[in-house]
Amino acid sequence: MSSASGGTPPAVRVRKHLMVPGQPRPQNREPMSIGGVQRWVLSTLAATTILHLAVGLIFAAAYSERLDAKIGLLVISAAFGVLAMVAALVIHRRQPLSPWLLIGLVPTAAGAWIVL
Structure with missing residues (x-):
């Protein structure tokens, strides 16, 4: 039987966010070094500790x-x-003078809005 429009059924689009069993996602060829991981852990701990203060x-x-x-x-x-x-x-x-420094002002800006 043919469809109501008389043509072929539309092609199914593959959703890129879904896993296709026969096609694994491409992985990074070079894993992060231990030094890179240590830098990320140290910077996260330092920044969150100081931001808690x-x-x-x-x-x-x-x-x-x-x-x-x-x-x-x-x-x-x-x-x-x-x-x-x-x-x-x-x-x-990285250079200490950066636009990223503005992120450090976010907690104070929110606090000032609440406190004042």
């Missing part, structure tokens, strides 16, 4: 009653956030 300063600012203390703690929090990004960049042997 920055967030702690934001909480301290939230519980402070004086406006000048709140502003001072938020400024120190911003400095620690930028320092966290500098540490990660230096560990990866």
Whole structure:
């Protein structure tokens, strides 16, 4: 029997995000070196540890009653956030002055919106 339109059925599109049993996905030919993995682990630990300190300063600012203390703690929090990004960049042997430093200001910006 033919289809209602009289033509051949449309071709099925292969979805690229699905696994095809006979066609494995191409893999990286060169795995990451142990030094590269260590750099990623160290930079992640350093950045998250320093950012936790920055967030702690934001909480301290939230519980402070004086406006000048709140502003001072938020400024120190911003400095620690930028320092966290500098540490990660230096560990990866990149230039410390980079647009990535703006990521360090995100927790302080969110905290300032909540605190002030």
